Amino acid sequence: MIKIDALPAFSDNYIWLLQDLEQRRCAVVDPGDAGPVLAWLDSHRDWQLSDILITHHHPDHVGGIQPLKAATGARVLGPAQENIPARDLALRENDKVEVLGQRFRVIEVPGHTLGHIAYYQAEQHWLFCGDTLFAGGCGRLFEGTPAQMHDSLTRLAALPEHTQVYCTHEYTLSNLRFAQTVEPGNPQIAQRLQEVTAWRAEGRISLPSNLALERATNPFLRSAEEAVKAKIDQRDGVQNRSPSEVFARLRAWKDNF
Template sequence: MLEIDALPAFNDNYIWLLRNPARKECAVVDPGDAAPVRAWLAAHPDWRLTDILITHHHFDHVGGTTALQQETAARVYGPATEKIPVCDHALNDADTISVLDHAFQILHVPGHTLGHIAYYHEAATPLLFCGDTLFAAGCGRLFEGTAEQMHESLTRLAALPDATLVYCAHEYTLSNLRFAQAVEPHNPAIVARIAEVEGWRATGRISLPSSLQLERATNPFLRCQETSVKQMVAAERNVQAEDTKAIFAALRAWKDHF
């Protein structure tokens, strides 16, 4: 079993630390800052950083990569179509890699950036490291890709098993849920999730990981086929309620100015 910790970085980023206790080896996902990883390694001197997994090229996800690779000789994996610092292994859709003796499938999920990838580990409890594509109760902004690309990427991720744990890269959950409630004010799952996350954050607990089952129930960007979402977005943004792609694009535009 992999053990997973969150290393906070910047204002709201998480660097995910994956650990194989049997081997005393670890990997990190999207180290935008080397300092939190260095601090963890200094506190655990018998552990070795062997792998660095990058989802996309934005600085808050890659900024610490060069320093960590130079200090630890860790292997660096990243999307083949984006410029990733010191990338040893350029990855494309459907590639499979072995990290800490566990297999990860590569999923190309463009939208936030054009080359964005996610890392999926199939197991009894599957793991998804999805960077800035799928957030808890939300999705990433469209900096490079189109709404259609993001919709297709999220549809692909939503098809993964219910039990999949979603490890995204930012603590945006509460703000995303407030938007979700504006879209579906009568969704009891959203109301319950807001109360739960508010309680967690008040005590300093992080809101991640989420699960795909929970996302399907509360994330408006995975619910564009639901009548409640279509009707609200159609009324708010003046689009055709039966055009799911148009609903998604309007929903993303609404969130941009929420």
């Protein structure tokens, strides 16, 4: 049995901690800071950190790799097309890797960075997507193009609707405020915004999400919807014909929201 917990890091990062309760082994996803992981291991002395999974090269996702590897000898997995410190296994599209007895498929999702990857476990319906797909939103385009990010999000959105979305930032509330501005008549967005507002007031994490919820409420997965297209056309005063064009306008709007 695998248990998944979030270790908070920095101001709004989450380091995902996968725990094999029988073997007392664990793995982490995107440890930008070694501190929270080392603290957990210090309070769980009979556990072994076996693997470190990395989605992309940004410092808040890789900063803890080298201290963790030095302390535990854990294997480091990361995208082949990016410079990942202490990487042992370079991963590309459709590679299969086994972590804690679970088989993950690698999906290349350029956009936020050019070499960004996601890890998908089909039987458990887990998606560790880094800074590509967020709950209610998506990552900024630091290296890739809008067309690349739109294609990456479309591929992730095509996974089964019950897929659990484990992204790495607590951005949900601000993302949903933007989503409601884009689609003020969408009752599912209004309901989700109310729910997440209450959760965050209680100090509760808003993750994981799931793809059914994202398809219904995330504007960046809804650029083909008439209401979203109409809002963008109204705002920009031009007719955006393709979902990719609508996505590009949405992302530019969100950048300054």
